[in-house]
Amino acid sequence: MVLYNDTQTIAAISTAVTESGIGIVRISGEQAIEIADRIYRGKNGKKLADQKTHTIHYGYIADGEDMIDEVLVLIMKGPHSYTGENTVEIDCHGGVFVVRKILETVIKHGARPAEPGEFTKRAFLNGRIDLSQAEAVIDIIQSKNEYALKSSVGQLKGNVKQKIVDIREKILYHTAFIETALDDPEHISVDGYGETLRGVIEPLIKEIQKLIDSSDDGRIIKEGIKTVIVGKPNAGKSSLLNALLGEDRAIVTDIAGTTRDILQENISLQGISLNIMDTAGIRDTADIIEEIGVQKAISHAKEADLIIYVIDSSAPLDQNDYDILKLLKDKKSIILLNKSDLEMQVKKKEIMDAYLGENKEENKFDIPMIEISAKENIGIDILENTLKDMFYHGDISFNSEVYITNVRHKTALQNALQSLNNVIQSIDMQMPEDFYSIDLMDAYETLGSITGETIGEDLVNEIFSKFCMGK
Ligand code: GDP
Numbered sequence: 019m020v021l022y023n024d025t026q027t028i029a030a031i032s033t034a035v036t037e038s039g040i041g042i043v044r045i046s047g048e049q050a051i052e053i054a055d056r057i058y059r060g061k062n063g064k065k066l067a068d069q070k071t072h073t074i075h076y077g078y079i080a081d082g083e084d085m086i087d088e089v090l091v092l093i094m095k096g097p098h099s100y101t102g103e104n105t106v107e108i109d110c111h112g113g114v115f116v117v118r119k120i121l122e123t124v125i126k127h128g129a130r131p132a133e134p135g136e137f138t139k140r141a142f143l144n145g146r147i148d149l150s151q152a153e154a155v156i157d158i159i160q161s162k163n164e165y166a167l168k169s170s171v172g173q174l175k176g177n178v179k180q181k182i183v184d185i186r187e188k189i190l191y192h193t194a195f196i197e198t199a200l201d202d203p204e205h206i207s208v209d210g211y212g213e214t215l216r217g218v219i220e221p222l223i224k225e226i227q228k229l230i231d232s233s234d235d236g237r238i239i240k241e242g243i244k245t246v247i248v249g250k251p252n253a254g255k256s257s258l259l260n261a262l263l264g265e266d267r268a269i270v271t272d273i274a275g276t277t278r279d280i281l282q283e284n285i286s287l288q289g290i291s292l293n294i295m296d297t298a299g300i301r302d303t304a305d306i307i308e309e310i311g312v313q314k315a316i317s318h319a320k321e322a323d324l325i326i327y328v329i330d331s332s333a334p335l336d337q338n339d340y341d342i343l344k345l346l347k348d349k350k351s352i353i354l355l356n357k358s359d360l361e362m363q364v365k366k367k368e369i370m371d372a373y374l375g376e377n378k379e380e381n382k383f384d385i386p387m388i389e390i391s392a393k394e395n396i397g398i399d400i401l402e403n404t405l406k407d408m409f410y411h412g413d414i415s416f417n418s419e420v421y422i423t424n425v426r427h428k429t430a431l432q433n434a435l436q437s438l439n440n441v442i443q444s445i446d447m448q449m450p451e452d453f454y455s456i457d458l459m460d461a462y463e464t465l466g467s468i469t470g471e472t473i474g475e476d477l478v479n480e481i482f483s484k485f486c487m488g489k
Contacts, residue, residue: 028132032488041117050104071095102144135485149470212445236423242291249328254356257392325351332360358389437461
């Protein structure tokens with residue numbers, strides 16, 4: 019694949035455009051150092067072009083006679099730079115105006131403004147990183163917790179890329195063998211080759227399936243556990259949210275039904291993120307607004323990874339609780355017996371019996387139940403540990419495991435899996451060998467889209483357009 023890579027030198031502000039300690043203007047391209055020399059006045063009078071790569075220089079930026087700022091300039095000569103091209107970074111004072119002024123000056127002297135993500139796109143087009151690594155760069159920037167960051171860094175180091183390269187290599191070897199054999203039947207026999215191929219493809223199918231399965235964990239690592247807190251009004255949902263957040267964000271009142279709208283909060287607990295949607299209390303009600311909230315709660319509960327059901331254990335269960343318990347079927351959930359600081363009116367066995375209903379034998383109850391007091395901050399640590407066990411089965415290891423965190427990668431893996439399953443089917447049905455190679459090639463191509471070897475310019479542009487400016 020040859021993608022168009024224009025050779026113009028580009029420049030952008032790479033730090034946030036807001037008042038800060040320093041700002042960085044980055045220049046990349048063949049002429050980066052030359053352009054920088056047009057506006058750089060070195061304290062020692064030397065030109066940047068005469069300096070060694072990977073060195074830092076102190077001086078001023080000026081437009082002709084007009085001094086703009088005192089700066090440090092970092093030069094990196096290609097190919098040993100982020101983009102693979104000559105790169106200059108100008109560290110200036112971090113005022114919005116001064117950083118912009120320097121960028122304008124750089125542009126006036128020969129660079130063009132970079133598009134969002136264009137530096138990383140060049141790193142990809144220059145072959146320094148593959149597409150999965152480029153995508154890891156966005157993920158690192160957007161990481162919201164420690165696990166997300168670790169998995170993105172793993173991907174940047176090339177762990178996804180390496181898996182894909184290995185799988186593709188095997189596929190290619192066998193496709194090539196079949197093709198060669200079909201071209202030269204006198205010398206190479208494909209008799210019984212189907213079974214040999216099965217021995218290769220079946221483990222690959224397992225490997226790809228494992229990667230696809232990792233994507234659930236991957237999404238949770240990256241985006242957090244989609245969590246809905248349900249429970250009757252006054253059960254203590256808002257108080258729980260506050261206890262988790264450690265600040266008074268949700269409104270807590272004694273009047274039933276105050277949490278009408280849905281608040282969304284991202285909470286990081288021991289390295290895992292919970293995206294909590296705090297919903298209106300669930301109950302039969304004539305109040306229209308409340309009703310909307312209840313509907314939202316139900317629909318959110320359906321798409322949640324986790325339902326936290328808060329029960330006011332100081333009051334007896336009623337029909338509303340039985341209705342809510344139904345929501346928990348087929349979902350990962352936790353039941354919290356809140357207000358444990360008061361006299362408990364609800365027994366765990368009662369909840370279990372209500373949940374199991376008539377079919378006590380057929381159904382099983384495996385929902386963790388924890389006694390807490392949101393108000394007194396009791397049991398919150400047990401909740402945190404339970405969550406960790408439920409979603410991560412202990413600690414996540416990033417040493418050998420590869421987590422698929424990108425939807426695009428997941429889709430490609432699913433398509434490749436389908437093609438490889440087709441190969442097995444053709445072997446089962448003893449189809450002619452060229453059938454194998456068609457599906458093998460499909461899988462090969464599809465997997466190549468993950469690393470970026472087999473995708474078109476449009477898609478590449480779309481991926482990089484999601485980047486921020488200056489990256
Ligand atoms: P929500 O309607 O489910 O969001 O319930 P709130 O969080 O607004 O709580 C309703 C009332 O119960 C408030 O007066 C809280 O202070 C009180 N409350 C919440 N949690 C506890 C608890 O653990 N113990 C006690 N004693 N009161 C609580």
